[in-house]
Amino acid sequence: MMRFSRLLVMSVGPFLWAMVSGCTFSAPQFESAIVLAQGIIASDDSKSADEPATWFASVDGVGAVLNPYVSNDLIVFANTDGDAIAFDGWTIRSVVGFGLKEPLSISGKDGVRTFTVSGQKTQTKCDDWGRAELIWSQTCSNGSGEIVLDDEGNIQKITMPLADGSAIVTLRVAK
Numbered sequence: 001m002m003r004f005s006r007l008l009v010m011s012v013g014p015f016l017w018a019m020v021s022g023c024t025f026s027a028p029q030f031e032s033a034i035v036l037a038q039g040i041i042a043s044d045d046s047k048s049a050d051e052p053a054t055w056f057a058s059v060d061g062v063g064a065v066l067n068p069y070v071s072n073d074l075i076v077f078a079n080t081d082g083d084a085i086a087f088d089g090w091t092i093r094s095v096v097g098f099g100l101k102e103p104l105s106i107s108g109k110d111g112v113r114t115f116t117v118s119g120q121k122t123q124t125k126c127d128d129w130g131r132a133e134l135i136w137s138q139t140c141s142n143g144s145g146e147i148v149l150d151d152e153g154n155i156q157k158i159t160m161p162l163a164d165g166s167a168i169v170t171l172r173v174a175k
Helices: 033-042
Strands: 008-012 015-019 055-059 062-071 074-078 084-087 092-096 104-107 111-117 120-126 130-132 135-140 143-149 155-162 167-173
Touching (some): 062 084, 092 155, 120 135
Antiparallel strands (some): 074 084, 084 092, 092 104, 104 111, 111 120, 130 135, 155 167
């Protein structure tokens, strides 16, 4: 974990979110944001809180380096080139840039998930999320998604199929 001089803890519905300006973040599916916040404050790592987090992303094979930002109830991974991915803690909600002609929006979590581009909709059926060890996974009719955690419960990698499953979004924290 990293030492942070700034920590924002906010309540979103029944969950507490801990947002920090470091390399990783935790989302509400993890057991305790309180424990996370205490771990961050007690950490002995010497990295600066002002050092921006870096994530590598790819959408259908097109890559980019992104930084996470908090916007409303989302973590938005973005860069100055116009590439951005919005994530709600469970599901990627939108993708912009990455060579896409139009922005892609995604609604639904479990059950039916809808992908919308330029008014055209594609749907897929998704099972509930399940956890095995440090990996949350979800099987959808268009492919499988994963959220990979480290030992502290921080997200290290997010993978989700898009539309018909021919394109995959991958986000992973830079080491």
